[in-house]
Amino acid sequence: PTTGPTAARPEFPYQPTTYTEPYRGQFHFSSQGGWMNDPNGLLHYKGTYHFFYQHNPHGLGWDTMHWGHATSTDLVHWTQKPIALEPGVHPGDLWSGAGVVDAANTSGLRDGAEDPLVVFSGTNGVSVFYSTDAGRTFKAYDNGRKVVTMPGTSRDPKVLWHAPTKRWVMLVWSDEGGNGVNLYSSPDLLEWTFLSRYAAGWLFECPDFFALPVDGDRRRTKWVLTDASGEYVVGDFDGTTFTTDWAEPQRMDHGTNHAGGSFYAGQVFNDMPDDRVVQMAWMGGNQGATWTGNASFPAVLGLRTTGDGVRVTRQPIKELEKLRYRTSSWRGRRLTPTTAAKLLRDQSLDTYEVEAEFDVRGATAERFGFKLDVRPGGDAGSEVLYDTRARTLMGAPLEPAGGRVTMRILVDRGQLEVFGNDGLASITRNVSFDPRADSRGVALHVDGGGVRLVSLRIHELAPAWGMGEPTLEHNLPGQWRVVSGSWTDVADGKKGSAGGDAFYLSDHTGADFTYEGDVRLVDGTAAALTFRADPRAERHYTANVDAEAGVVKLWRPGRDIATYRTPITAGRPYHLKVVARGRNIKVYLDDRAEPVIDANDDQYASGRFGLNVFDGTALFQNIRAS
Template identity: 60%
Template structure:
């Protein structure tokens, strides 16, 4: 976020970034509700010069502070301050990435964007409400609750594992500070001893410091105390740590954006520091660090912002995640930082040395060429004659190197920072990435984070372990070559199928609408999931392609069955060399179709657009089982919501459904609609007098409703839920009746409509009495459907009786 009184190095870095070439996209701007969440990223292989291969960076755009770091519903979520439309700070969004292990990150769509969520979406924290203490839970997933805004704190929450966020009470400020005082950067922690939540946020009330609030439900907060300190500027974090690993000796740590910290006690109301002055946790390019909440192993994991890393399409990266510890030292309790163990999953080659004497003419690492790697080395300096020793990283034959890490034996400094030997030993660990260097020593008490533009050319990948002016004993050294961590997850394709996915022909890219495939002939995108008898369904959109479809019972090269939508006017079931069955019908470009395939032994049925009856019912025994995936032929097409099982739209029997305005897809949770104005999804089922009911919710935006007695274009009656706070019965050009009642974004409501000639009654949430009881004779009969207006909406369990 943009801040007052930022450190000089950050101002210079920001200025340099602002002079950089911007991304070839629109200027920074707020988003719009109806197409939220956006995915504004050009494809990348993450192989650009200086792009970290195991440090997280945004797929493109500017990133700064980590926000709302949580482990929720089986994965880690990394939210961060983000301008997705340029290389400099501007128009803050919340970027989002997920990981199964804190190492392999996948870029996700924007989590929160101005214009969709209210408020200034600057830095903040988050928690996982596993006990539903907030009462915000609406489905099977634990809510992710995050906090942001300036000059007061607002609450936002997600019930779909961080895919979308709603503002609690339309962004009401739940924590306020006196008028004219600046505040920001709320961080929330669970206080297990007192069974309640604790919030800290920075403000300049009476000078730098944090205000401490408490809550039992994450929504209503009570002021507890204030901790003032000149050093305590921006992005505070407050968390407990066991001293020396003893859970019965728990201490609390309070940190600032610049990684200064104090250790002390917290009685549930007041934090009291043990000493008088702060300690420095990390030296170098490191700011605004935050810890994860709800980690599955109970560890306290921290990540920070490194501003200095930049390429042609991105600015900024995150430090590698570390486990924090607290240990006793002669100077008092001190923080330790240890890279998370998951880094070992990237190891591809290791080499070990032991019991060597390092001389000015020796280099145990001679002959090794490496781009990204992990080195640990222990030296015995008790009888060292060398004035200094260390590593030249990305060294060249002319003696130059991109970065040198030196231990000065006389000054007892590592990289210019004091480091006394322990028992005559100095141990250092170096994590070398394309744009980053992190140094750890002294059991994690010593930590440096640096951005270095390492030259990855083949003749610049040498490593020199050197000794100057004498000898030093090398007790041991370990070198581990690392692989890239990128490319293991799906950014925008929603699917319950297992990865890794792979392309067998064509180019497959992430776009806001899902996975987009382009091929001159047949191209396949295949999951690692295989099956025999199954229900397989997904959304298919022909962009420029002649055809696209669902592939199943397939080999790794795509050889199997495909149920295809062909723009020549046919739905087709085929396998290589054989069209098994076809059904003639118009197929439009740039319209989304929902395709469902049911297999039962050799019997294969294909359904379209939630129709009750199959359009194809054929038998073929060539392939009994195989992989699930998608196909594109001769052009470009987009696929989304590739799922197995009976999830999807549960609705009354109809021959088919068709959209009129907006985009309509089918997720396992039901029908999802997005429309900038009025959009309708209309069935071919008609009725005159009936009871029509269903479950509706507005994810974000204005309104949704049940449409009835309508034409194929949706023109008819609609019973609408409007988040401005009304239930409304309307027809084109006329509001028939309204009833004031709160309608909350993200909450599911059950709507019932009963018609009896011109009499129309509308009920909410199975109430005995109608909220609306009106008469109108404009439409006597017509079709049933769903409406979305300037919103993302979900509809499910639609019934007619």
């Protein structure tokens, strides 16, 4: 079979943003720009989590679906990446689907050091796309030929590895004879055999399928089948057929569970590095001037035995703790309407997490909980309340556990997620909290009696943005920071512009090293690699290509150390390599075996790595230090 085309440089159609716009979530992922909906192809590969999603990068409404792409090393700090699947480059309707890591190369698609990342998309049949460069670019398998077709309308393939049968398994939603999923198996991800069909009227689009141990006991593992709305049933899967004795599905989240609502099309990650099952869903009700939609915060799923049977639980992943920077706590308070209203009256919070436990034995309060986004007049943007008579949390059924009710609340600028009794209740909502600085109050609230507060902790959360590079390929740990000039992300890498010197520095430092990268002067005078720099680039070494002087130059403030005369052409990429050992600095051009500069200078012994452009515009890519 032949492959389809792949873009030399995938599209990166985003305007710069600081991610601080009103209503933009600070720890909930949203696309840098454009429309997003369903999570797609969630997977982990070599320390990086890949979050693909349904995307229209050119507008704020649903249209002409692409696959957007973001990556993270911890499921918390996400970095926007170039488009993964693009109409006109990749064939077919690029609608929702799944992704896997073919670590054993069962497909035979590997053509280098990286394992194939294989994703599945399409409508009315399934097409295969794959990456052999760790997700940077994708090709169509066999020009997008449908590897699975079926009668009726179909879409939303989900693929996973089934270890007992040593086969890949695919589920595809279709409306053949009513809602349901077809199950298929494959030894190689490319040739598929029909296994069975599971039909159910409730089962509408975006199916997900995963195994979970009951109460943490892996000897009692069950399979969970879900649909887009978060309805699910629990049963058994023998490698061919899924069976369940449930007459009706349950709901794992009690937000607004429809397309465009606050919880839809949830999907779990494949190829997790641990034994967790982690889910993200589409929250469609959030938007701003340049984006529409966001993802729910990653939640770990479980199965727990209750008085009503086995139920799915959802809880925020532990990595959320990385964002905590200040915690306030209270213990052992008897709350009445008056004392509750006073307890938190000095709190002014932007983005935060609440952990609260209440003892409801002997409680006389009709309702209790929290008011959020409290304004100067006392009005609130949202309420999180437990009803002691109905035994519901924000309308979701929740029985006390040992006479107690716990609440865990994630409060972001346009997102609210609530978890009751360790995830037995999950409520995901989009909100539009007032962005004014005087609208950040939080209050305990009690109606009609009293209740005992066992414990309360409020963790203020730092923003999760700004940790990665969307288009600059590099291997330096830590963040990069603008020191001077204008620096933006474009499809070809990092673009720097300035009328004088502009510096972009990494937090990473070095003393003796090899430092190299591709530099391309678009227009103007010079483009360069900077090293052994201080945080303000007032002291540094810089090796540049200078088109105006026609040289490669090694310099530091106050001294041109050495030059090598050669014509430098704007628009042409040059590979610069610096080898620094003590006071000796060698500069290589375009992978030549011998250095073009071999000089000695002992002004600076160590410092930061960075990029530099002088009096013009330049592009930088493939930056490496060793």
